[in-house]
Amino acid sequence: MSDINKLIVGQSAAAKELKRLIQLVAPSSATVLVQGETGTGKELVARAIHDESNRRGKLIAVNCAAIPSDLLESELFGHEKGAFTGAVNSRPGRIEQASDGTLFLDEIGDMPIALQSKLLRVLESKNVQRVGGSGEKNVDFRLVCATHQNLQAKIDSGEFRSDLFFRINVFPIDVPNLSVRAVDIPLLVEVLTNQMNFSELKSRPTFDKTAIDALCKYDWPGNIRELKNVLERASVLFYGKNVSRENVKQNLIKLKAPIEEEQDALWEASGALSQTEDLFQDSDSHQLPTAENFRSWFEFHDFIDMRRHLRDIEIVLIEAALDKTNGMVGNAADLLKIRRTTLIEKIKKFVIEKPLS
Structure with a gap:
């Protein structure tokens, strides 16, 4: 054991x-x-x-x-x-x-x-x-x-x-996915760095708080394998040195996480939340509303909480897909064009209840 x-x-x-x-x-x-x-x-x-x-x-x-x-x-x-x-x-x-x-x-x-x-x-x-x-x-x-x-x-x-x-x-x-385990990243950085071969302890790079925070905010599409590769790159670029957020941003990862890029695309394709809610109810609807709905948004509004709005849209789409498939996660994932495991993580993250089949 x-x-x-x-x-x-x-x-x-x-x-x-x-x-x-x-x-x-x-x-x-x-x-x-x-x-x-x-x-x-x-x-x-x-x-x-x-x-x-x-x-x-x-x-x-x-x-x-x-x-x-x-x-x-x-x-x-x-x-x-x-x-x-x-x-x-x-x-x-x-x-x-x-x-x-x-x-x-x-x-x-x-x-x-x-x-x-x-x-x-x-x-x-x-x-x-x-x-x-x-x-x-x-x-x-x-x-x-x-x-x-x-x-x-x-x-x-x-x-x-x-x-x-x-x-x-x-x-x-x-x-x-590592994206739902951000709290584990500081410990993973420590353990994975310690597993690398260094001739002397002082030759290992150290990550300050700003660097760790940057790593925690990244979405890690390659998961732990990508994190390990980033740490190996850091061991070469910052041999025996301290790593800061700027070092991470300029040399190690692209801080605009891929998930945010996906959300940006969803933002341009989604339209108003009220229209999204009607998406699966309107039999004549075959595509999401376009970005034109928001071209003049700031002429009439002071701001928009984009993250919250996109989260609401994502929840509505997941709930609608689950309703459409009677709670069958695999089928709902196919409707949403995402992996089954990704949908399971989102259901847990947003605490979405599956309908009884």
């Missing part, structure tokens, strides 16, 4: 809930589907599940998107000598190597559909057959899968098997 706090860093409500779910499922043998956007730390979640479990074997990780489809079968299932050109020796696959341990299939959504049926058979029979082999080997492993894709949409398009989805989605875990 390991200290989960070393893998999942943070004390925000989102981080605490993530750790609670990991510790809840780890002792069981249940298959886990880890969902989240790129860079959120899905592999760390898999590692934490393995470390917190009673499995004595290894954690074997396979990135289904990084291995060519014609090689993935041999990588997973292994092969016998002479099974194909270049197979000069027999070799166990990753599934066999994970026996008594945990198999982590990252980006499961990129697995070719032909291999999905073979994986499903292994999960159901607990036996694996190598490529070019005739016999089967019994395997006992815990399966953890991860994806940043909408698997339901891939099922609808025929790219993912529904029976495999039901088999791997026994215990789903949604990994939160």
Whole structure:
């Protein structure tokens, strides 16, 4: 057993809930589907599940998107000598190597559909057959899968098997974006900086309060991976120096967060809030009002609380989409053209109640 706090860093409500779910499922043998956007730390979640479990074997990780489809079968299932050109020796696959341990299939959504049926058979029979082999080997492993894709949409398009989805989605875990964990950023900066190799302690860059505040206000579309890259850049640019807000602004990140750019686009496309509320009620409405509604706004008003207004619009759109889909989050996310995990975070952030289906 390991200290989960070393893998999942943070004390925000989102981080605490993530750790609670990991510790809840780890002792069981249940298959886990880890969902989240790129860079959120899905592999760390898999590692934490393995470390917190009673499995004595290894954690074997396979990135289904990084291995060519014609090689993935041999990588997973292994092969016998002479099974194909270049197979000069027999070799166990990753599934066999994970026996008594945990198999982590990252980006499961990129697995070719032909291999999905073979994986499903292994999960159901607990036996694996190598490529070019005739016999089967019994395997006992815990399966953890991860994806940043909408698997339901891939099922609808025929790219993912529904029976495999039901088999791997026994215990789903949604990994939160870093944007909803801003309170964790100071601790993450400290931990990630300490993990870097410096010849002397004094050579590490230090971030003053203004720099930390700037990092906390950024939206981090690349999540923890992007934060780590920014800190590595800082270690080169500000070797042994103090980092200020101006340093962050000029050299490390673009402080106008992408989410604000999305909000600016929404602002230009949204029109008045009253019109937005009628969007799903008016059967003749096919597009959002244009920015023309606000061209003369300041001729008649002294100011506008843009952040609050955009927040209200976002809430109305989410509630309308949920109403339209009878509370089906995946379908509502498709209507809004955002990821399911992003919609879940917004529902929690705005405390939106889903309608009863």
